[in-house]
Amino acid sequence: MDTREDKLISLIGRCALRDQAALKALFETVGPYLNAVAYRILRSEEAAADALQEAFLQIWNNAGSYRPHLAKPLTWLASIVRYRALDKLDSEQRHQKKFTSFGYDEVIEAIPGNNSPEAEVQNSQLNFHIHRCLTTLGENIKRSIELAYLHGQSREEIAQTFSTNTNTVKSWLHRGAERLKQCLEAV
Template sequence: MTAPTENQDDELINLIARCALRDQAALKTLFERVSPYLNAIAWRILKSKELSNEVLQEAFLQIWNNAASYRPHLAKPLTWMASIARYRALDRLASEQRISAKFVAHHDGIEDMPGGDEPEHSVGASQLRFHLHQCLTTLGDNIKRSIELAYLYGYSREEIAQQFATNTNTVKSWLHRGAERLRLCLESK
């Protein structure tokens, strides 16, 4: 989307106002008009088609829910919507990084935990590594390898999909199911 003209701004303001009145046709039209632009913002931050599409959906849900609070005299409509998409993308990026860091810390950094020199810690760290290894072996090969690529090596879902010659939704499902199985398995140990 190029820089909006005054008429385009007026159209977007009108569509947002209609969204505030819960006009679903207005939301659809608004989505058609600005989703490529907002998705590009999310993609530049996340570098992932799948994540940027998810963020776009979240952004439009927020636009829908907050349309009544939009004030045209404070921000142009595209600026307001772009900031929503940008903050959603930044939140998602931080969330993905936290998840990845937690997994790596639990898998690789166990020996670096406080008290690492104490014998009890060494035993506990060894047990945790053993249990994690046991739990990983209960996963199917594709799920196990996907988890390793994502959380240990930082591969994106798209990169993992390329490795397995599959689509990103399949990889997303593998990661979700695998993480849940790992959690349940480790909690039972």
């Protein structure tokens, strides 16, 4: 097994046997290339990383169905990534049509407090900073935060909305909260 193709076939075969070291080696070997495939379709580092993660989960679960005589290993791997990226792109486009932009003024207006001129100025400034910080987030993270914190949806509901898994949504919410915190602290 001295060619790259033979190495990939071997790694896929070992994944079929549930060898986690093989999955790691496979990711290290072809991950950057497959990430580039996803990025060319999605044009977003975050979305490409999500598609790649979903693809490797599918590769892990379906490695036993790979047949070297039907497709070269890199072709098989790239097609899985391509389909995951296209699914994500389709889902994004459906959700963009479904959602309208949320009025961030409503967030600040909902904050209880007195309506003195000073409070209104502070609320206006806070509204500006929240809006600015939210616009720095990726679309999936931004919409997940809106759905969770402004509309009260659970992680499971958000995962269903985006046709993804709950752990991905949990990651989006965690990353988004950290980035918002950092952005607002910098103000």
